[in-house]
Amino acid sequence: MSVQSNTKSMIMKKSLASSWPIIIGIVLIALTMRSPLTSVGPLVGSIRESLGLSNTAAGLLTTLPLLAFSLLSPFTPVLARRFGVERAMLYALVLLMAGIAIRSLGAAASLMAGTVLLGLAIAVCNVLLPSLVKRDFSSQVGLMTGVYSVSMNLFGAIASGVSIPLARNLGFGWTGALGIWGALALLAALFWFPQARASHASARAATSGVSSRRSLWRSPLAWMVTLFMGMQSLLFYVLIAWLPEIMTSRGLSEDSAGWMLSLFQIAALPVSFIVPIVAGRMKNQRLLVIIMTILLLVSLAGLYFGGNAFIALWTILLGIGAGCAFSLAMIFLSLRTKDAHDAASLSGMSQSVGYLLAATGPTLFGLLHDFTASWNVPLLLLFVVSALLLIPGLGASKNQTV
Numbered sequence: 001m002s003v004q005s006n007t008k009s010m011i012m013k014k015s016l017a018s019s020w021p022i023i024i025g026i027v028l029i030a031l032t033m034r035s036p037l038t039s040v041g042p043l044v045g046s047i048r049e050s051l052g053l054s055n056t057a058a059g060l061l062t063t064l065p066l067l068a069f070s071l072l073s074p075f076t077p078v079l080a081r082r083f084g085v086e087r088a089m090l091y092a093l094v095l096l097m098a099g100i101a102i103r104s105l106g107a108a109a110s111l112m113a114g115t116v117l118l119g120l121a122i123a124v125c126n127v128l129l130p131s132l133v134k135r136d137f138s139s140q141v142g143l144m145t146g147v148y149s150v151s152m153n154l155f156g157a158i159a160s161g162v163s164i165p166l167a168r169n170l171g172f173g174w175t176g177a178l179g180i181w182g183a184l185a186l187l188a189a190l191f192w193f194p195q196a197r198a199s200h201a202s203a204r205a206a207t208s209g210v211s212s213r214r215s216l217w218r219s220p221l222a223w224m225v226t227l228f229m230g231m232q233s234l235l236f237y238v239l240i241a242w243l244p245e246i247m248t249s250r251g252l253s254e255d256s257a258g259w260m261l262s263l264f265q266i267a268a269l270p271v272s273f274i275v276p277i278v279a280g281r282m283k284n285q286r287l288l289v290i291i292m293t294i295l296l297l298v299s300l301a302g303l304y305f306g307g308n309a310f311i312a313l314w315t316i317l318l319g320i321g322a323g324c325a326f327s328l329a330m331i332f333l334s335l336r337t338k339d340a341h342d343a344a345s346l347s348g349m350s351q352s353v354g355y356l357l358a359a360t361g362p363t364l365f366g367l368l369h370d371f372t373a374s375w376n377v378p379l380l381l382l383f384v385v386s387a388l389l390l391i392p393g394l395g396a397s398k399n400q401t402v
Helices: 002-018 020-031 041-051 055-083 085-103 108-136 141-169 173-179 182-197 201-206 210-216 220-249 254-281 286-305 311-335 340-372 376-388 390-396
Strands: none
Touching (some): 041 141, 055 220, 085 182, 141 311, 220 254, 220 311, 220 376, 254 286, 286 311, 286 390, 376 390
16 A cells, blocks of 8 residues: 555656646746736725725726626637637736736726726636646646645735835835736746647647536536635625725724735635645535635624724634635636536636626625725625525535536
């Protein structure tokens, strides 16, 4: 038994070692998938004042990318079939750079237009990364999902924390603080270019299959994964958009509120790496879903009822719960499918419908705040969403495939 175990370990190490260019490329792409979005939250106040936007209009800065995710996600497997996975992701990185540049021009129209473009770009990477992992790392799905999940969350946290210092302390302004993330997209594109050149027909075939994607719409399990994706995304993007504003309403400075958003995301880092690995070894993931729900409910109740004395604790618990939810949503795309073909189809479906659901969040919460002049009602609604998240979570945890 020990000989078999050692042999399996050597094969896995060899596989990972020989795939290091793809692994580094995946990490670099993952670094670009949240930082352009999470850098906006701490700067919402400055953007709103500079351009004269309402809270509802400011909420569109988070809503528009989610609508772009929803629009393009179901068509992304077709793009991958046409161009190949690697080339489709390279084109997405180029579009991401363009979107970041246009968003940073300093006008309301370019702000919204650039936000849509970068949302379309990130949508392609969102859908194809799980498929790429399923295709190239089928025996290390949990590990590789953890790697790109923690990479996304790490730079998402960094972007939130440095936005205000970049804008004010270094004199970049909100335009420069948002535009600087184009350099990261350029780095990822330069490194991914050789992978795109080396892509071949088998990579394109891995994500084809319109017929398979159609069948998923009749699958209860696929709908459970989709609803879980949507509800956890709604929760995350509402917090990304409005947590700094909630914190400043509690008396924190803008700098402190920005770093509190970073703390929320930093707390998610360990679980973003560990949860996919643990989930991949479990027969089902129901226990993880229950723990996730408890963490979310306790932390939101603490933010609602508690004062500022324990606000950091509630933020950490909220980050752990949200990180667990995100990691489970990502690993479900691989665990609930048999191959890369189905993983791309399920990813496209779940992110299309799921992000359409999530897109209602930031604008709705901004609207509720405008009407009530308080964050109490939005926080109560987040509590309800977190409680309801348990239902699709338990459904998506079944040891089955679509």
